[in-house]
Amino acid sequence: MVFNSYTFIAFFAIMLLIYNLPISWKSKKITLLGGSYLFYAAWNPPFILLLWLSTVVDFFVGKALYTQTNPYKKKMLLVLSLIGNLGMLCFFKYGTFLLDNFVALVNAFGVDFHPAAPGIILPAGISFYTFTTLCYTIDMYQKRSEPVKSLLDFSLFVTFFPHLVAGPIVRPPQLVPQFENPRSATRKQLLDGLLLLSLGLFMKVVLADALLSETADAVFNSAAAMTSLDAWAGVFAFSGQIFLDFAGYSTCAIGVALCLGFVLPQNFNYPYAAIGFSDFWKRWHITLSAWLRDYLYIPLGGNRKGKFRMYVALMLTMLLGGLWHGANWTFVAWGGLHGLYLWAEKFINDRRKSTAEQREQENRQWYGFLYAFFTFMLVNITWVFFRSDSFGKAWMILESMFGMAPEGQVILTTMAIVKVAIVIPAILIFHWVMRNRKVIDEAYKMKWWSLGLTWSFLILMLIWAQESGDAFIYFQF
Template sequence: MNRLKNIFSFSEDFPLIFTQADFWIFFAVIYFVYALLYKNKHVRSAYLFAISLLFYYKTSGFFIGILLFSTINDFFLGKAIYKSTSDIKKKLLVTISVVINLGTLCYFKYAYFFTDSYNAIFDTDYKVFNYLAHWSNSWAQMDYFTVDSIILPVGISFYTFQTISYSVDIYRKQLKPLDSIIDFGFFVSFFPQLVAGPIVRASDFVPQIRKKIEISREQFGSASFMILKGLIKKMLFADYIAMNFMDRVFDIPEMFSGFTNIMALFGYSLQIYGDFSGYTDIAIGLALLLGYQLPKNFNSPYKAIHCGDFWKRWHISLSSWLKDYLYIPIGGNRNGSLFSYIFVMAFTFLGVYAAFRNYAIALLSISLIGALLIITLFSSKLAKHFNTNVNILITMLIGGLWHGASWKFVVWGGLNGIGIVFYKYWRKISPYESSTAWYTMIWKIGITFLFITFTRIYFRGNSMEHIAQFYHQVMTNMDWGNALAVLWEYRMVFFIMLLGYITHWLPYAAKDKIENLFINSHIVVKGGIAVIVGIICYQTYAADFQPFIYFQF
């Protein structure tokens, strides 16, 4: 009973993580109750909303207040937008919604980034001060919260984007607001995908809230398969190779050869895929057990044949969100906007100054962009190329910044944007573009995979100094003579990596066949497979659990 009490009470040391036994005890208890009341639609929504709040409280403690604030704010703003008959008022209300949501996100996620950038540019020494915590302590007349740091609430990037899309879709007349704040709260906080996605659109989820729930044998089998697949991806293909190889290398890259650093980078591509897609597989499976369908978030991304194709396969819910709510509104492939031009000038200045610490070079860079912008005024064809490519780069830069409040994430996003733009022009002259021969496809997939993998050093590197050490080792100390020794020393890690990539690159038909065999198998067979998976995962489990990577976003 003490363990059950601990599971349902808050503890900073024991959050509910999909890979821990405590979560599955938690889910078993709430699922048993759910089975008794799921037929009543109103009670079902209220119950899952309450459970989702409890889950988030277990994960984030008092930061549940931010989630509730976002929920209440956008519920009433959504209603006001829908009822308003004035276009100006509608625009004002949706702007308020976006500003409040992004303002909250920026406060918690980007306070250090903006402060450090300001200090670097103006040679100041300002420190971050948590005014929200200060006001809360003053109101409560007790020191509940620390004021000298700002902690990032888990999942804030995900549910913020969900609530923004809700208000914007109502403004666009693509959605009617929900009548019940319970239903809306359930949509925002649905616990399987709350802390790390996928990002759910209201237009996709809201129709499911009042539908009749019937979980078929096929749905149960599919849900179980997704959960088991997710656990293998996370605990075997992600955590095992991270703990036994990659974390050691990335912590001190200068202590390992260039060859070892490169192998760690290949391992990281598998780790981050296994970690994030593993989470979403489990989330989709849990939602399906409860009778709800979440959107597909990954589609074999390392089968992509170019960078743009990769971003249609990786974190699909974010990529489509950025396209619909950022890329198209700022002009898409049609034209530019004042936002586009201001953003690219400001980011160019800040980025160049951050790299060279020289005002003259930064000013020269934006002067060149300004000159190019003036030239486009005299050529509509050049203007279209300029505007489209600028909008792509802005979208990818913001996508990079969404992933982390650091210039290394901006660089990572920018490199991916350059990759997309480069392919746009390369495909027009490539003699292999229309070829579907197997060797051509392998070449395209291989080149794309190498590009995605090597840009990830800016995603995984602990700092720009560590990234510089990585490049230094690769350029000056490959140490090919000891490559076989490295492969043998970490043979089990590399075997797991090879197994992970082989399963990823299996044909879709083979994967579907495996899934269908599991779905159509007897319940005893399903149970046996679940036990085997549990044993394998337990063998790779570490005392210090590995949180999902995307929890930090």
């Protein structure tokens, strides 16, 4: 079940109705949990057992980690949790990838080994709910917060349907306390939530799918080299598509949760207005960036153990962050490129010896806009590897982009290029104008009739583009 479907609209309307009935708070939570399992079962019902097993095991292991005083037993419990969570993730997401690379390795040494294809099906959202439960057990091991008292609350924390499949990646202190006491949406929360849901669907269905996806697919599915104009148009189209698709999902998720009275953390903050790559990762997929920082970068040493250790920790974090996105070496290359960008940025900032306050003051001037545009252009280079299914395809597109491909073909229509030429600059301008603002705050500054007309426009465009909706890109991760 996806947000951009009539099935979800019906499901959500029923959930809102039942949730607002005069029943006990426990009954409402049970209804939310049952609805969340139903939401997940729409993809593949048997995988509910996998989700349920992960939830139950981590609930009891987490409680035991918090109360265990024997250091050896405590470490064994943590290892058990890590093996369980990461083992499932590795098997379902990376099993085929690992087997293919093993076969290629042994074949390179002259061993004729060709096993049958494993045919592993990737459970929807496994990367997201694995990280959700994993952070809980690690927090319990380090006693960062107290264990969740109720299995019902913990189950709802893991499976709450707005964030279950593609985030935001939530942590127990962000959501569990909201389940402990009765709550319902205020009138303002309901209206804000519906507005965010409409905006998220508009970003996904109208902008990402109807206006950009065909152009991106035409370029990245092309078997032949193309003109520089077509290559850049396709890469820009994907750059806009993946932001609008994923940020659209996160906006929908936050809006849906708000309609029920729950607050989810922000996941995007106008990343294409980022001034530098550290700023980019504070604005793009914020909950994943924070997770990787707290549970990978800092444990690897962070910036506490010298410059060399910091650079190693940074690169390992970005490489593993790239691999988290998909079982392909192109994703590792994508993460590695971002690691190199961050390396270069940190090296330059260290040589300049300027303070964060001085850099922030510079960013408010014209220099900031140019640096943001430069950042955006380099981020587009990384998207080539993210979207390509092989290094050969990535190199072909890069060669086409920089005019090094012989006999580049014209593969895009004039209209496709015009769409990109309108949508992408509009995104960049909007991001720059809004980089330090919130859309809800700006909505309340509008006249009631102006907001009404804008909201009506979003709905009308959704009706116009209703046949263009595809599955959200991040469902595959």
